[in-house]
Amino acid sequence: MVQLVDEGSERRLRSLLAEGRYQEVLERFPPASIGDPTARPGLALGVATAATRLGALEPGMRLATGALDGYQLRIDEDGRMRCLNLLGAIAYERGQLGLAATMFAASLELSRSLKDLQSWARASNNLASVALQQGRLEESASLYREVAMAYQRLGDRRGLAEASHNLGVASRELGQLAQAGRLGEQAVRHAELVGDPALLALAITGQAETTIAEGALTAVAEGLDRAERLAREAGDALGVAEVERVRAERWLRLGEFSPALAAAESARATAERFGSSQLQGECAALAMRAALRLKQPAEIARYRAEAERLFDALGGVLHLARLQAAAEA
Numbered sequence: 001m002v003q004l005v006d007e008g009s010e011r012r013l014r015s016l017l018a019e020g021r022y023q024e025v026l027e028r029f030p031p032a033s034i035g036d037p038t039a040r041p042g043l044a045l046g047v048a049t050a051a052t053r054l055g056a057l058e059p060g061m062r063l064a065t066g067a068l069d070g071y072q073l074r075i076d077e078d079g080r081m082r083c084l085n086l087l088g089a090i091a092y093e094r095g096q097l098g099l100a101a102t103m104f105a106a107s108l109e110l111s112r113s114l115k116d117l118q119s120w121a122r123a124s125n126n127l128a129s130v131a132l133q134q135g136r137l138e139e140s141a142s143l144y145r146e147v148a149m150a151y152q153r154l155g156d157r158r159g160l161a162e163a164s165h166n167l168g169v170a171s172r173e174l175g176q177l178a179q180a181g182r183l184g185e186q187a188v189r190h191a192e193l194v195g196d197p198a199l200l201a202l203a204i205t206g207q208a209e210t211t212i213a214e215g216a217l218t219a220v221a222e223g224l225d226r227a228e229r230l231a232r233e234a235g236d237a238l239g240v241a242e243v244e245r246v247r248a249e250r251w252l253r254l255g256e257f258s259p260a261l262a263a264a265e266s267a268r269a270t271a272e273r274f275g276s277s278q279l280q281g282e283c284a285a286l287a288m289r290a291a292l293r294l295k296q297p298a299e300i301a302r303y304r305a306e307a308e309r310l311f312d313a314l315g316g317v318l319h320l321a322r323l324q325a326a327a328e329a
Contacts (some may be wrong), residue, residue: 010217020158020196023235025050031059041079045086053198055238055274061090080109084121085123092129095314097275101130121150121159125166132170133278135317138253141170161190161199165206172210173318180210201227202242209246217254224250241270241279248286261290261299266305267291271304275300283311292326301325 016025029047037044048063064131065085071079086262088103104126111119120153123129128143144167151159168183184207197308231239245269251260268283288303304327311319 005197010040010046013043017046017049020194020199020234021054022198025209026054026056026235029118031056031063034063036193037063038070038073041067041070041074041083045079045083049086052086052093054094054234054236055276057090057093058274061087064090066198077110078114078116079112081116081119084110085119085126088123088126089282092126093276093278095281096309097130097315101127104130116281118154118156118159119149121147121154121156121163125159125163128168128170132166132173133211133316133318135321137170137318141174143324146172157190157213158194158196158199158213161187161194161203164190164325165203169211177214179211181207181214184210196234197230198236198239201230201234201236202241202306203228205239205242205246209239209249212246212253214248214251216251220246220250237270237277238274238276241267241276243284244270245279245286246285248283248290252286252289255291257290261287264290276309278316279308279315281314281319284310285319287325288323289326 013025015020015027029050031047031051034044034047037048043296044063045067048067049068051063052056052060053177064083068080068083068087072081075304084103085107085274088107091097091103092100108120108123108127111117111123113263125147128140128147131143132140142222146159148163148167161220162188164183168180168187171180176193178204184203187203188200188207189205194200204223207225208227211220211223213274224247226248228243230242231237231243244263248260248267249262251257251263254326264283264286268280268287271277271280271283281311284303285305288307290301291303307323308320310316311323
């Protein structure tokens with residue numbers, strides 16, 4: 001068993017996290033090697049962060065919950081704030097948007113009392129993502145803009161990459177494709193300077209999705225291949241699934257329905273395995289659209305039922321409306 005008890009180990013862990021080297025964190029500090037996360041909450045929270053970033057939600061939740069208990073015993077408000085934000089992120093991925101919003105709001109309140117602008121930006125960004133999923137598009141875009149300005153003041157390129165990507169998603173949902181394209185370019189530029197392959201994969205994938213929405217279907221193939229390589233390099237299985245989801249959309253628009261169904265099903269299966277309800281629902285909806293074109297009634301019904309169940313649980317108003325429209329087209 002790996003020994004995780006000295007201060008040097010924790011310093012190394014923080015350094016790896018700052019560099020976005022999440023797979024290396026899990027290799028050096030396997031989650032199973034941390035017996036009692038309350039004893040070393042800083043260590044447990046760091047490993048939980050890396051696990052969650054790479055889609056390992058179950059060990060991430062176990063360690064983050066234990067770390068929260070440890071920080072509460074120490075009356076450490078900063079630690080509690082960071083744990084609550086991470087637990088909110090895990091709940092969000094699992095489709096528990098109400099719980100996620102509660103966690104994010106509690107983290108936000110602590111960030112205000114501690115006057116921690118960076119943590120405020122992180123929690124606000126996450127609350128904006130909840131609003132986006134619930135169809136409150138203008139609200140989410142406004143909050144993402146505030147977050148981007150906060151990261152700009154902090155000089156935080158990682159935060160700027162994430163905020164630019166997220167604001168680009170909100171802009172795309174609002175039909176503002178030119179603005180979404182500019183924000184996608186910014187997200188990629190910031191992510192390249194950060195040097196985190198998982199973050200860069202996310203930014204490139206988002207940029208490709210906007211390009212597809214603009215109708216430029218040929219131009220994105222190379223970018224999606226690059227995003228997949230980066231996600232695999234980072235050990236980010238959910239990042240690979242996101243690439244497959246966007247590929248499925250591209251295949252659908254090209255009229256290549258069998259490859260679209262295969263890509264959507266592959267991404268859906270990965271999302272289900274990792275417990276990412278939102279991604280699973282989006283991929284099931286894509287698979288339903290491909291099955292419609294292929295005239296496969298049993299598959300249409302199966303994928304539609306799965307997507308409806310997941311979106312209902314998520315409170316995903318936007319996705320439910322699109323699913324209904326696609327089914328009736």
